[in-house]
Amino acid sequence: MCKKKSDALAADPKPRSRSSMASSGFQSSSDFTSNGGRDAAKPSSSTSSDHLSITSIREIMAESPNLYDFSEILTAASSEHAKRLSSSSSSSWRCTIRGKEAAVLRRTFHGDPSQLRRRAAAAAAARHKNVVRLLGAAAAPPDALFLVYEFIHGASLRDCLRNPRNPEFTPIASWLQRIQIASDVAQGLQYIHHFSAAAPIHDRIKSSAIMITDRDHRAKICYFAAADLAREEEKFQGARGYIAPEVREGEPASQKSDVYAFGVVLLELISGEEPIKYTYKAEIGGYEIVSLVESAKILIEEDRSFRSWVDRRLRDSFPEKVARKTIALAVDCAQPAADRRPDMVRAAANLSALLAQSKAWADLIGNRNESSQSLAPR
Structure with missing residues (x-):
């Protein structure tokens, strides 16, 4: 048996407020600015030395169609229509961004922040009928990365x-x-x-x-x-x-x-x-x-x-x-x-x-x- 497309991918059908999103890893915009971005969307076990500064995020996001502002991700995932995905980790959501259904995954950024635009653009350029398309990415200090994929019904x-x-x-x-x-x-x-x-x-x-x-x-x-x-905390968890x-x-x-x-x-x-x-x-x-x-x-x-x-x-x-x-x-x-x-x-x-x-x-x-x-x- 396989679940319905709505049931197989979404385990949290209830609308959630911004406060509930914060408990899942998102912070409100006021929290993001008041603490300088030190805690916004930070994975609890992160020890990365590749922390992103607010300045570097603004620089790498400038004029790039493949990178979203963190506020876009926060707004989309906090919407009453957004649903948490059950097929992945708890830090994954189904929502609508720029008019498109998307699956958003929160991960820990790996590598040089100055290369994020190039690397995300190369990945987003991939087009194949048997590969789920990466629409883009968003970063939030100190090292949170949000990957935005097209949503697949199934x-x-x-x-x-x-x-x-x-x-x-x-x-x-x-x-x-x-x-x-x-x-x-x-x-x-x-x-x-x-x-x-x-x-x-x-x-x-x-x-x-x-x-x-x-x-x-x-x-x-x-x-x-x-x-x-x-970067994954453990190699290929559960696999x-x-x-x-x-x-x-x-x-x-x-x-x-x-x-x-x-x-x-x-x-x-x-x-x-x-x-x-x-x-x-x-x-x-x-x-x-x-x-x-x-x-x-x-x-x-x-x-x-x-x-x-x-x-x-x-x-x-x-x-x-x-x-x-x-x-x-x-x-x-x-x-x-x-x-x-x-x-x-x-x-x-x-x-x-x-x-x-x-x-x-x-x-x-x-x-x-x-x-x-x-x-x-x-």
């Missing part, structure tokens, strides 16, 4: 695959829909890696960072440039199963670590399962970690039957040869050694071929499901 891939309110239902219940989503994500990542003027990695790929549109069930990658512009082995060992994120995370997402699409599960084993008197990557690797290496491994909500209707090739591609993307993983050009090309084969299979059996189901629970 729900995250994670919620579409696994919703505890109704685990028996998924709005993406056909093989063709899932392979189309996989191809969409691959095409979006290929664009980020090879054609974007901004940082050529994403560094936050996971099923909760991929939106499935409500109208046609196509995929869009969220949070583009967030890792480049913002252990997506982190490449070399990144866990302290190496920097790279395009190949994005490929690893994409491989994990591809396995999620096929199996419907979480990347890592903890299963209680009575014989050992404790919990055993079950890795989606490792279980898929065993299927391929030992040439085992995988029908029981594929998400049963697909109703056992999928092209076996194509499914095996897709699992093999996912395992290839999630290789332990980074230099053995394909780049996204090759991965996207392979998925395009698998999508074409899947369409031919669907046409042949006359079971080509149209993406007409709602994301609302049944």
Whole structure:
């Protein structure tokens, strides 16, 4: 089951006053000016030395269409129509800015303040149908950053695959829909890696960072440039199963670590399962970690039957040869050694071929499901 577009993304439908926004990280304009900006929108655990002065903010915002004034963000997020997003942190809002529906994320700024305009402009220049557009950014002293993205009506891939309110239902219940989503994500990542003027990695790929549109069930990658512009207090919070082995060992994120995370997402699409599960084993008197990557690797290496491994909500209707090739591609993307993983050009090309084969299979059996189901629970 997946939530309605209004329910899946908004957990706080009640209008909030400016005072309630202040308790969530925003300060009123009077507070902002009376304390010199020292506390406005400051994350509680920030220790950054890259603090922004009011003067530097005014300079970098001058005549830039990609940067908003902090007061615009405050006004929009304090509106009675604004809603807090439930799919991300508590410091995220759905609101209207300059006449456009937007999702606003508060983060901690990372880097040289004088470069914010250039970096935000490069990220905002990105245009791809499978990447959620960054509309712009706003800064507030000492080091708060507000990223403004276009709002997408739909729900995250994670919620579409696994919703505890109704685990028996998924709005993406056909093989063709899932392979189309996989191809969409691959095409979006290929664009980020090879054609974007901004940082050529994403560094936050996971099923909760991929939106499935409500109208046609196509995929869009969220949070583009967030890792480049913002500093996270902990690396990839809550995403252990997506982190490449070399990144866990302290190496920097790279395009190949994005490929690893994409491989994990591809396995999620096929199996419907979480990347890592903890299963209680009575014989050992404790919990055993079950890795989606490792279980898929065993299927391929030992040439085992995988029908029981594929998400049963697909109703056992999928092209076996194509499914095996897709699992093999996912395992290839999630290789332990980074230099053995394909780049996204090759991965996207392979998925395009698998999508074409899947369409031919669907046409042949006359079971080509149209993406007409709602994301609302049944």
